Amino acid sequence: MAVSNRVKHFYEFGSFRLDAENRSLWRGGELVPIFPKALEILVLLVGKKGGIVSREELLETVWEDTFVEEANITYTVSQLRKALDEPGKGHFVQTIPKHGYRFAANVREITNAQNDGFSRDSAAMITPEGVTLNPTEQPKAQIRWHFIGII
16 A cells, blocks of 8 residues: 655635645535636635735736736636625735735645545644744534435
8 A cells, every 4th residue: 555645735714725736615615616717816825825916927827828918817806706705895805006916814724744544734824914833723624415316
């Protein structure tokens, strides 16, 4: 049997859990429907730990090797805000005029290292101002499965 030393990386904010590796966003135990480019923007913003991401950086990272208009950024950020249930509020994603965007919510970074079926969790609270080293543990989201039988 092969030993897995794979490290999983998650971010939690509000009632959301972002799986950056598998590119999925969860609220509670429910998968949040979100456009792929909006999810890529979210991963980039959350990964910047409160730092400003310029429109140019978004174009270079999210739309790499693709020609798109800057209006695509505005539209995709709007879709991201809708997925986070914050149309125009700026609670999570803030527009910084003439500079870009930043993720403004407190983010809890979770690393789960798996080895031989055992796991170790470590977490750090990321705030727009910096990192807090001693967060309080929160319960992990549970996934609910629903099966439908067809007769």
